Amino acid sequence: MASLRADFTLPLRDFELTLALDVARTVALVGPSGAGKTSVLRAIAGLAQPSRGRIELGGETWLDVERGIDLRPEDRRVGFVFQEYALFPHLSVRANVAYGGRARVDELLERFQIEHLADELPSKLSGGERQRVALARALARDPAILLLDEPLSALDAHTKSQVRSELRELLQSLDLPTLLVTHDYEDAASLADEVGVIVEGRLRQLAAPAELVARPQDAFVASFTGANLLHGTARRAGDDLTEVRLPGGEQLFSTDTGEGEVGVIVYPWEISVARSHTVDSALNVVRGEIGSVVEVGNRVRVRIGPVTAEITASSSERLELEVGGVAYATFKATGTKLVPLG
Amino acid sequence: MRVSPTKLIAQLGNPVVTDALVVSLKTTLAAQALILAIGTPTAFVLASHRFRGRSLVVTLVELPLVLPPAVAGIGLLAAFGRTGLLHSSIAFTQTAVVLAVAFVASPLYVRAAIAAFEGVDAKLIAASRTLGAGPYRTFFRVVLPLARGGLLAGAALAFARGLGEFGATIMFAGSLRGVTQTLPLAVYSQFDVNFDVALAVSALLVLISAALLVTLKWLPSAPTSRFRFATSS
Numbered sequence: 001m002a003s004l005r006a007d008f009t010l011p012l013r014d015f016e017l018t019l020a021l022d023v024a025r026t027v028a029l030v031g032p033s034g035a036g037k038t039s040v041l042r043a044i045a046g047l048a049q050p051s052r053g054r055i056e057l058g059g060e061t062w063l064d065v066e067r068g069i070d071l072r073p074e075d076r077r078v079g080f081v082f083q084e085y086a087l088f089p090h091l092s093v094r095a096n097v098a099y100g101g102r103a104r105v106d107e108l109l110e111r112f113q114i115e116h117l118a119d120e121l122p123s124k125l126s127g128g129e130r131q132r133v134a135l136a137r138a139l140a141r142d143p144a145i146l147l148l149d150e151p152l153s154a155l156d157a158h159t160k161s162q163v164r165s166e167l168r169e170l171l172q173s174l175d176l177p178t179l180l181v182t183h184d185y186e187d188a189a190s191l192a193d194e195v196g197v198i199v200e201g202r203l204r205q206l207a208a209p210a211e212l213v214a215r216p217q218d219a220f221v222a223s224f225t226g227a228n229l230l231h232g233t234a235r236r237a238g239d240d241l242t243e244v245r246l247p248g249g250e251q252l253f254s255t256d257t258g259e260g261e262v263g264v265i266v267y268p269w270e271i272s273v274a275r276s277h278t279v280d281s282a283l284n285v286v287r288g289e290i291g292s293v294v295e296v297g298n299r300v301r302v303r304i305g306p307v308t309a310e311i312t313a314s315s316s317e318r319l320e321l322e323v324g325g326v327a328y329a330t331f332k333a334t335g336t337k338l339v340p341l342g
Numbered sequence: 343m344r345v346s347p348t349k350l351i352a353q354l355g356n357p358v359v360t361d362a363l364v365v366s367l368k369t370t371l372a373a374q375a376l377i378l379a380i381g382t383p384t385a386f387v388l389a390s391h392r393f394r395g396r397s398l399v400v401t402l403v404e405l406p407l408v409l410p411p412a413v414a415g416i417g418l419l420a421a422f423g424r425t426g427l428l429h430s431s432i433a434f435t436q437t438a439v440v441l442a443v444a445f446v447a448s449p450l451y452v453r454a455a456i457a458a459f460e461g462v463d464a465k466l467i468a469a470s471r472t473l474g475a476g477p478y479r480t481f482f483r484v485v486l487p488l489a490r491g492g493l494l495a496g497a498a499l500a501f502a503r504g505l506g507e508f509g510a511t512i513m514f515a516g517s518l519r520g521v522t523q524t525l526p527l528a529v530y531s532q533f534d535v536n537f538d539v540a541l542a543v544s545a546l547l548v549l550i551s552a553a554l555l556v557t558l559k560w561l562p563s564a565p566t567s568r569f570r571f572a573t574s575s
């Protein structure tokens with residue numbers, strides 16, 4: 001399986017997108033909207049013209065600005081699944097798939113379980129069905145790389161989780177380098193082997209999902225992976241302890257080292273919730289008003305003052321957590337990380 | 343001026359009328375072909391590219407729309423007349439009628455075509471390219487079918503306008519029966535010769551125009567918007 005090597009600069013309206021990336025398996029780029037994620041895909045597909053750089057797949061050079069090589073989109077073997085799928089509205093499902101290539105139409109219709117929709121127009125399909133047609137069409141082109149732009153954002157929450165697991169299985173079985181972009185870290189982490197966090201056209205960190213959570217490079221990466229982020233001023237408080245003073249005057253302790261303005265990171269699942277102040281081994285206690293109590297599957301996310309804790313539904317019931325009440329969030333100094341702000 | 347319908351219909355057999363009908367059909371269809379052949383690529387380029395001088399080109403394309411037809415005729419004479427810039431001899435021939443009609447009616451088509459092409463979702467064009475289709479295949483298989491409603495509507499309007507062309511034609515092509523005398527020119531020439539013929543031809547033109555407008559209403563002119571809606575969920 002040939003992998004993609006891309007290293008280019010693409011001027012956008014507000015900033016320059018600069019990226020160096022190898023895609024061998026499945027890579028997801030996550031970032032806020034307007035970070036330039038879609039432009040990465042467009043540049044690789046030949047729909048946008050970088051001002052500098054090279055894009056190669058296997059032994060083929062698709063772009064080399066210095067040598068004046070810039071293959072047209074139709075000459076690059078990409079399977080591009082657009083956001084909201086961009087199915088041809090005047091063509092049937094079968095004709096849409098055949099547009100990418102006639103050789104494997106029946107096989108693909110069967111594989112994606114859309115044979116019964118073959119003669120329908122895209123307007124008659126549900127979101128999940130449209131996505132399957134878009135994937136079948138992209139694969140009919142016999143691509144060397146798959147590019148997925150926000151593959152799950154056009155779906156409602158109900159179908160999303162099912163489509164996500166179907167998509168994960170598909171990507172695992174395809175054995176094609178895949179680059180997908182999404183604004184949702186959870187989608188990225190569940191679909192990809194490697195996740196890159198991209199902000200204002202720069203790749204901040206590229207690592208396995210677990211690695212991003214374990215060792216975020218900066219405050220932005222940490223908050224994007226779902227961590228709590230508290231700003232404060234750090235000072236050494238002993239041999240193996242750093243004290244961080246928050247703007248409100250509270251003190252937190254971390255076993256990580258840092259100095260000056262830092263971000264304290266703590267993941268929601270590292271935080272325990274109590275209704276009264278109990279003394280235990282946890283050094284950090286944040287007292288605050290309960291801002292929200294939201295069920296997420298079998299867990300409950302509780303907002304206490306500036307932090308969000310994630311606890312089981314049964315604990316939440318036992319504690320009788322209600323919005324407006326007071327609760328204590330406690331976490332160990334070993335459960336925190338200090339990162340530079342940025 | 344009370345004339346019975348049967349008498350009006352009988353007037354349509356008058357050789358002046360049949361001659362004018364033949365001239366009108368030939369020249370309007372030829373002009374229509376000219377408008378479609380030149381106007382379609384022009385409109386597509388104007389709709390899909392932003393370049394320096396684009397608004398100047400758009401203004402030039404739309405100019406005949408606001409120009410008094412007689413002025414357009416003088417302009418065509420200045421360009422194509424025997425003593426004109428190009429020293430050609432097409433003034434006062436049937437070709438001159440075709441040119442006059444095409445000149446005056448083209449903006450109606452081109453304007454509609456630009457709007458129709460602009461209405462085609464750029465993402466669909468990009469999708470077609472990434473699926474291996476070059477610019478020509480993309481144009482004929484994606485852009486043209488999706489813009490069809492707007493293009494047909496523009497073509498029908500241009501045809502109706504061309505059929506009624508009077509001012510530029512009489513200035514540039516004259517009113518020679520069987521050669522350059524179209525239906526509107528026949529109305530004018532018969533006005534003080536045989537009023538009933540003028541009336542019959544006028545009635546015929548009203549009927550044709552109305553028929554065109556009705557056809558226009560039946561055309562699927564909405565598909566671009568409906569189709570675009572269909573692609574988003």
